[in-house]
Each structure stands twice: as C-alpha cells, then as structure tokens.
Amino acid sequence: MCMDAFSAEGSFWRGNLHTHSNRSDGALTPDEVCRRYAAEGYDFIALTDHFLGIYGYPVVDTRAMRKDGFTTLLGAELHSGAMQNGELWHILAVGLPLDFTPPNAPHFVPVDDQETGPQIAERAAQAGAFVSIAHPQWSAMTLDDARSISAAHAAEVYNHGCFAGADRADGFATADLLLAEGRRLSLIATDDAHFTEPDHFGGWVMVRSPENHPDALLQALKDGLFYSSQGPEIRGIHLDGDLVDVECSAAASVIVQGQGSATAAMHGHSMTRAKIKIGRLAxxxxxxxxxxxxAGRRAWSNPYWR
Known part of the structure; x- marks a missing residue:
C-alpha cells in the first residue's frame, strides 16, 4: 500500500505556512516577504500576521503578489484566551476569508471576555481554514491545552523561528501523545519567519496537488496530502506486509515511529531506499x-493510520 501523499494525483509544491510581515511584528513588507520566498524557489506561502487589535486585525490580502509559478494562501495567527500557563493562545489558520470577524484580542496579553483558544480555532475551521496548533514547546503548552483544540487539522512539529530564537522548535512530543489518543492530526514544519533573525527558509511543507492554486493546495492540506522537510526529499512510502519501503534523497538514517516507544530504523551512507521491518511496530x-x-536535516511524513 502506498501512502496517499505519494500516490495522489499531481505534483509536490513547496510552501511555508507560517510567515510574518510588517503588518504585525515582522521586519519586511508583504511584497518583499513574497519576493524573497519566490526567489528561494518556494511555490507558495501563507502570510499569517498576528490577528491582534494593535495591528488592526490583519488578514493580509496577498492576491496581488501571486504570479506564474508562485501563489499565496490567505491566513493569520489567531490569538484569544489564555492557556493553562496564563499566556495568550497562538493558533495558525491558513485559508481564512478576508472578512474573518476579529475576536476581542487587543494585544499579546489575555483580557477578560475573550473567546477561548478552542472557540476561535473552531470558528476559523468553520470559516474554511486549515487550522494548526502552533509551536507547542515554545508556548509551554500542556497536553490538556493541546487536547482542547478539537478543530485542529495539524500540529506544528517543527518551527524554525522557535529553533533560531529560543531553541524550542519541537512539537513531536505533543503530537505523538495526541496521536496515541486517536487524534488524526497531520504534522507541519514551518518557518514562523519574521526576518529579524535567521528564522527563514528552514522548514516547509511539500504539498501534493494537481495544481499550484490556493483552493487545490488548501484542500490537499486538509486531506493530509503532504510531508514536511528541512531539506531531504521523501519520494515514496509503501507498506508491504511487515515492511515499510521508503524512497528518498540521500539519507544517513530512515526511522519508522509508532505509538509508545516502538521504532525501527536503518542507518547507512547516501541511502536512497530503505526497507525496514516493522517489528515492535506491528x-x-x-x-x-x-x-x-x-547534515542532520530531517523530513517527516504524516502519520499513516493502519
């Protein structure tokens, strides 16, 4: 059996789903952010500025920045209510309508009479957005916090900005615990680029879609038809009996993970194919x-539910 992202119709398109401009706390104009990503070979980005009153609640209209070979998805980083640690929720929403109704979120500190994080996430999903739990480690998010975002399509498992600025890039512990509870989440790697430090071009998604068009990309994201990467390519994953057959760019290690502590791995030099017995993963x-x-760079598939 071939995993869907590698058997679905279309091609892979490289994109960043978490990006900021000077419409909130980023350093560059939306035009310049888009120009730089296009120049670096990206096929699309989502500009996701902070959806707060101090910035005028921006869902930045990047439609004019689309051109042949490069497109944009509209979105924002949503904030409303407090997590268990008392800090404001951060929820990534890609595919928002331009007229998405703002919450009562004037600044980066929770205030009374706000929607909760789960409520604004649900509202974004109902408006058509692809919703992700943002940077769990950076946010010091508890598992109960993460569980509460029932509308999420994905968890952010690698955030390059959180790596560069805080050494807190990881979301796999949270994601794997949610998977163990039966939550069918996909896993995204992002930049969270602000261009105020080396927080850009370090993590992305490779989305399988018939065309590089916002509607097609958004549907593929919701369907989990993508993998995430810092550089390596995954070219195919087949499950054949007790074997996982992985085709990839030159690799030093290929690891299969499952629920609990079960893993299986193959190590070598410049491997482009690995056939791994699932063993304890059965x-x-x-x-x-x-x-x-x-070089230690990673690529990650989405979970395959057996």
Missing part, C-alpha cells in the same frame, strides 16, 4: 517516517 495503530541526511 501493533501500532499508526506509523510515521523520519528521513535524516548526513
């Missing part, structure tokens, strides 16, 4: 794959 309800190159 009873796991889901599997995911990590490909690591000689």
């Amino acid at each position: 009873n796991s309800p889901w599997l995911r794959v990590t490909v690591i190159d000689a």
Whole structure:
C-alpha cells in the first residue's frame, strides 16, 4: 500500500505556512516577504500576521503578489484566551476569508471576555481554514491545552523561528501523545519567519496537488496530502506486509515511529531506499517516517493510520 501523499494525483509544491510581515511584528513588507520566498524557489506561502487589535486585525490580502509559478494562501495567527500557563493562545489558520470577524484580542496579553483558544480555532475551521496548533514547546503548552483544540487539522512539529530564537522548535512530543489518543492530526514544519533573525527558509511543507492554486493546495492540506522537510526529499512510502519501503534523497538514517516507544530504523551512507521491518511496530495503530541526511536535516511524513 502506498501512502496517499505519494500516490495522489499531481505534483509536490513547496510552501511555508507560517510567515510574518510588517503588518504585525515582522521586519519586511508583504511584497518583499513574497519576493524573497519566490526567489528561494518556494511555490507558495501563507502570510499569517498576528490577528491582534494593535495591528488592526490583519488578514493580509496577498492576491496581488501571486504570479506564474508562485501563489499565496490567505491566513493569520489567531490569538484569544489564555492557556493553562496564563499566556495568550497562538493558533495558525491558513485559508481564512478576508472578512474573518476579529475576536476581542487587543494585544499579546489575555483580557477578560475573550473567546477561548478552542472557540476561535473552531470558528476559523468553520470559516474554511486549515487550522494548526502552533509551536507547542515554545508556548509551554500542556497536553490538556493541546487536547482542547478539537478543530485542529495539524500540529506544528517543527518551527524554525522557535529553533533560531529560543531553541524550542519541537512539537513531536505533543503530537505523538495526541496521536496515541486517536487524534488524526497531520504534522507541519514551518518557518514562523519574521526576518529579524535567521528564522527563514528552514522548514516547509511539500504539498501534493494537481495544481499550484490556493483552493487545490488548501484542500490537499486538509486531506493530509503532504510531508514536511528541512531539506531531504521523501519520494515514496509503501507498506508491504511487515515492511515499510521508503524512497528518498540521500539519507544517513530512515526511522519508522509508532505509538509508545516502538521504532525501527536503518542507518547507512547516501541511502536512497530503505526497507525496514516493522517489528515492535506491528501493533501500532499508526506509523510515521523520519528521513535524516548526513547534515542532520530531517523530513517527516504524516502519520499513516493502519
């Protein structure tokens, strides 16, 4: 059986789903952010400025920045209510309408009479957005916090800005615990670029879609037809009996993870194919794959539910 992202119709398109401009706390104009991503070979980005009153609640209209070979998805980083640690929620929403109704979120500090994080996430999903739990480690998010975002399509498992600025890039512990509870989340890597530090071009998604068009990309994201990367390519994943067959760019390690502590791995030099016996993973309800190159850069599949 071939995993859907590698058998679905279309091509892979490279995109960043978490980006900021000077419409909130980023350093560059929306035009310049888009120009730089296009120049770096990206096929699309979502500009997701902070949806707060101090910035005028922006869902930045980037439609004029679309051109042949490069497109944009509209979105924002939503904030409303407090997590268990008392800090403001951060929720990524890609595919928002331009007229999405703002919450009562004047600034980066929670205030009384706000929607909760779960409520604004649900409202964004109902408006058609692809919703992700943002940077769990950076936010010091509890598992109960993460559980509460029932509308999420995905969890942000690698955030390059949180790596560069805080060494808190990870979301896999949270994501794997939610998967273990049966939550069918996909896994995204992003930049969270502000261009105020080296927080850009470090994590992205490769989305399988018939065309590089906002509607097609958004549907593919919701359907989980993508993998995430810092550099390596995943070219195919097949499950054949007790084997996971992975095709990839040159890798030093290919690891299959499942529920609990179960893993299986193959290590070598410039591997472009790895056939791995699932062994202890045989009873796991889901599997995911990590490909690591000689420089330590990673690519991650979405979970495959067996």
